[in-house]
Amino acid sequence: MNKHAIAIHGGAGTILKSQITVEKEGAYKKGLLAALQAGNEILEKGGTSLDAVEAAIISLEDNPLFNAGKGSVFTHEGKHEMDAALMNGKDLKAGAVAGVLHIKNPVKLARAVMDQSDNVLLVGDGAMAFAAKMHLQFEDEKYFFSQHRLDQLKEIQDTDTMQMDHADKDADGMLKKKIGTVGAVALDIHGNISAGTSTGGMTNKRYGRVGDTPIIGAGTYANNTTCAISCTGVGEYFIRSVVAYDISCLMEYKGLTLEEACNEVVLKKLVDFGGEGGLIAIDAEGNVQMPFNSEGMYRGMKKAGEDYVVGIYRAE
């Protein structure tokens, strides 16, 4: 088997072509392409899907445009609390972290949890102590600061309820709902698939809120016998629907194809349930699906021998 493929996402939500400048669109597409290239380069050299997923996510975490790592949104208290997860479809090994601050690349911490501990999920101060022990890179608040993200917080900081998504107002005052998360799934030439997800969560989140990103089975899942999945959306609905594992089970127990299972969950079950968002999915045959029920989803894919594909809006 010599096929390889990678798919990525950079968040879903109300992303309309009419409300985005050509310059900004170009910047997003450039960021998606760079992440795909980082992953594809590893796959082409015969590297593992896990390494490719991690490399693609690091590229997105380092890009201030996406809500993960450097570009993470502000919490209610004006901090950046991040979550991340990785899963290897070959042996079902997984690593995840939630509620970590100051970590430059939360996906690297998830990888360290997977490789260097007996655990799957570490949270908060304890996870940061583990990061220090693993000699991972810490950054101060300045690294994560952007005026854009602070403006997003200030717009809703005084609201009493916790805000589910951050909201950009454009020139004509329309709200653009955007659900920030980044993720990647990949198939390597050895036939193994992997998945990973990383996020700064929701602007104005409080009380140590954690979404679906670091929850194995909800926001992130990988299993060679079925699929590898990374989700982006309103996390609470994705947790309650156990979205990623649901797709896996529809394939394993009901015999659905990857495409059928993705459509069933994202375009039917989640829509009925009120769960806005999308996901990227891959199987061991190299099939890729990138369904979403929101207006748009930052996404891209690259299969061996084929061109790079990146997209933002629904119809393209």
Add this chain to the structure above:
Amino acid sequence: MNKHAIAIHGGAGTILKSQITVEKEGAYKKGLLAALQAGNEILEKGGTSLDAVEAAIISLEDNPLFNAGKGSVFTHEGKHEMDAALMNGKDLKAGAVAGVLHIKNPVKLARAVMDQSDNVLLVGDGAMAFAAKMHLQFEDEKYFFSQHRLDQLKEIQDTDTMQMDHADKDADGMLKKKIGTVGAVALDIHGNISAGTSTGGMTNKRYGRVGDTPIIGAGTYANNTTCAISCTGVGEYFIRSVVAYDISCLMEYKGLTLEEACNEVVLKKLVDFGGEGGLIAIDAEGNVQMPFNSEGMYRGMKKAGEDYVVGIYRAE
């Protein structure tokens, strides 16, 4: 529909009749019976399965014999970090907390997250701030202290690896592996099922480790159309296997009965995977299953019109 039923567990592991005194056995059984009675009383009066599950878990959290609430084990740093979750099978609402200290009844905090917030999972300091806002009861370290638990910690505190389970040595020096967690599942006369789980985690756990208990789909899950599940075992394996939702999917997508699905997951898949533990399960017909692949599991059930049943070992 006038059937109602409740089942509970108080942890699984290497619990052998030859290694437990008659007095201790009696104390455990009394604790299980009291928890069943607390839940059954609510169900008999026409209360909800969610209230019954919460009441049974509060009874177990208040009992120093079980590893949850008051009886929580010590972390490596000599603290008590607790996790809990609740899920309502009627509307798939869920609430969970992880890594909380000083909270007398973590299951009440999970309930508050479910009822009083837009979120599903809160962790660490943020979750404790939410508990304070909800006026939940806090307790100091003294409340959670027991010499027995401290001895368990001291025995393994200097080991370099994180200890998966706490280990009691009995008179003849044999290790008794015991995986502490408490949980309940119930069916009410309205035909709704619910599940809940609460734990102090593993003795000597570090780095903010969180197990399967607060992970919806892994340690806790409820859905009227399939089943309500509460797990106890080595959490990492239960997370990677998405145990609770796996049983639900085997019923929904493969048409297995509750019994068949429980046996498939606990007695086959988990055994092959190396995941020691067990779970309690109920469906909307009032069927109850309490499978475990360990030597024993503290457990009990009470169906309307039938006697109370409590058990500890494999053959009884």
